[in-house]
Amino acid sequence: MTGVVITGWSTVSPAGVGRAALAAAAATVPAVATVPAAATVPVGASAGGGWPVEPLPAAPVDVTALSDEPLPTTTGHALVDFDVRAHLGRKGTSFYDRATALAVVACGDALRDAAVQVDDGNRARLGVVLGTSLGSFRSTSDYTRETLVQDKPYLVNPVLFPNTVMNCAAGQAAIRHGLRGVNATVATGPLAFLDALRYGTNAIARGYVDAMLVGAVEEFSPHRAWTTSLTGQPVPTGEAAAVFLLARADQSGWVGPRREAEVLALATAYGPGGGPAADRALTGCVTRAVRRAGIDPAEITCVFTGETGPEDTDEFAPACAALGHVPARMRVSRLFGRCDAATGGLALATFLAAPPTDAAGRLALLTARSPDGGTAVAIVRGWPDAGPADR
Template sequence: MTTRQTHLTTARQTPEVAPDAVYVTGWGVASPLGMGAADFSKAFVEERDALADVTAMFEEKLPADRAFAIPDFQVRDHLGRKGTRFFDRSTALALVACDQTLQDTGFAVTDENRGQVGLILGTTSGSVKSTSDFSRETITEDRPYLVNPVLFPNAVMNCAAGQAAIWYGLKGVNTTIAGGRMAGIAALRYASRSLRWGDADALLVGAVEEFSPHNAWLTHLPGGSAPAGEGAALFMLERGEALLASGRRPDAEIMAVASASADPADRPAFVEAFADCVRQALREAGVGPGDLWAVAPGSGPESAIETATLEAGLGGDTVRRLPVARLVGECHAAQGALQLAAVLAHHRQDAALDGRPALITSFTPEGGVGAAVVRGWQR
């Protein structure tokens, strides 16, 4: 395995952009903490309480009265009424985050470039509520039609990615990655390779998860410690050559992404595989544990697995941990993308962190483990 030597910059220095490296050039969020990078950054750094009363959101019973949801979210408030009437919640959140990202980047999709601009979106299994509601109607509604065919696209797993491509005229790579809590890291890995291989010039990359009774109960039943949440976070990824040509300043560099799998039933072996993944990402990034300014774990400090992994992978758990789960809840597929947003939020607010790397970690109950190393700058 090759190790890339990295020269860490100090605060306010101009980033040293490498032509073949992959960079975040803008990002957007649709979250209870805020809409857009600026609002989310301020709220996350201030550690605002975003728990909301969700009792009026659905007719179905919920396991808790409060969640990290957006009760008053209406897609028409952000994208207008035309063409948005039948969007499911996942699609709506994803499109709003895409819109925020394009605005933050200042990226214009044109007839000249749209063929090389694509979207990589992580999910658990699409909109579970839409799929469940559509399936239920086949049993409860009157014959012969049974269901509303207009709603069928919402029951397809890649609905959000497809609708976003249509809405914004993206004709490049369009991929939906069903990875659960690993979806964000998996999307980063997929997108980084696609850019390096020349499959695209620019990619909107991220993940989405909606709040629904289905997801709320999924979060509650295993005895999860964090309330259910929802959100979408998207990032514009481009190769360094595009930044050098335009003179733009990046938000971050994707230094390394690593993933693996192990048997979660064998706790010691699983933790060691997770720690190996962390060490691999650090080696590929060319940084050591002492270079990290923070770790953004997917779960809270009560997670024995992630705590043990960080102690083993970093040679001790002394690196600052960002309270992602405490501030956004359990967002399943969107968790990894929101972890990256949390790191970049601090960079937006604190120039003293310029050029310093951070670690993002994630795992799934089924055995997936992943880690990413990014370094950011204020922009």
């Protein structure tokens, strides 16, 4: 076990800003009980239960207001009316790109949710790590285009350059909230949130910091929308920032008013070329994580995957094979669209926002897989009193 707990969190997603908005969105979408037939497990194994059934897909919204450029479709999953100035004011936000704005707001809200006041006495021991695919795709593309179409080199606005750097969001979050601890960005696409979670727990366990803001962010842009469309993805493009405050369980000054959950184990692996090799890598990840967590695999009643298609079981089937039973499956892309790096963060937030149970603790398995064969998993225990809250 890692000994690291989650003491507060927040999201900025198509549902709105904050944990209450996400919980309300998840609760209002009709659900359907499905266990994919393709998820085969060893003979004699049984299907698990004890978790809310998977939601039906949420309806996308009109996103044409977010771009002056052509879009492959007029709808997507985005927070169309998001205005960073309404949350942070005008000062210092003029040149935020959308990804940075989403991340900075989510970080501030997570600090408030955990009741952490950043001051000179603790700022050096609080860090931030964010996962992403490649930072702001739009900022990078637009700046590159400017260097080609404007007179060289004078009419390229240098103020826009920082937004092209992948660690822009994490750096701006640290500047805005006065954080001087470890600052990092993990750019591993679909694995990014779980990799960031691993990075953050390691930084705490090794004593580099006492607490970490750990999260991931993806913005809605025409660039991501066209990528989704041209690659034939079955789920519309989405956007989100999900951020969690992590601290050691024995650090009384950081655990806040209550402990939300404990990160029991994490594991990563690589299956060269994807396919069967990646299946084996993911199965091995789950097996190692279960062993490190010291739990009975039967205790895991839900698997949160990054899968999008209805028949896609590239993550769920290997996980079931390792667990020896078929738990419920939750694909958060059905609620929030294709959010790439932020998908894992939304999965963890959805887990923590679920109604409390009478059990001693709820266990969930989070999985992620990249096209090149990378795999990652996390096992998290949520406590009975860590359900939705109006905070």
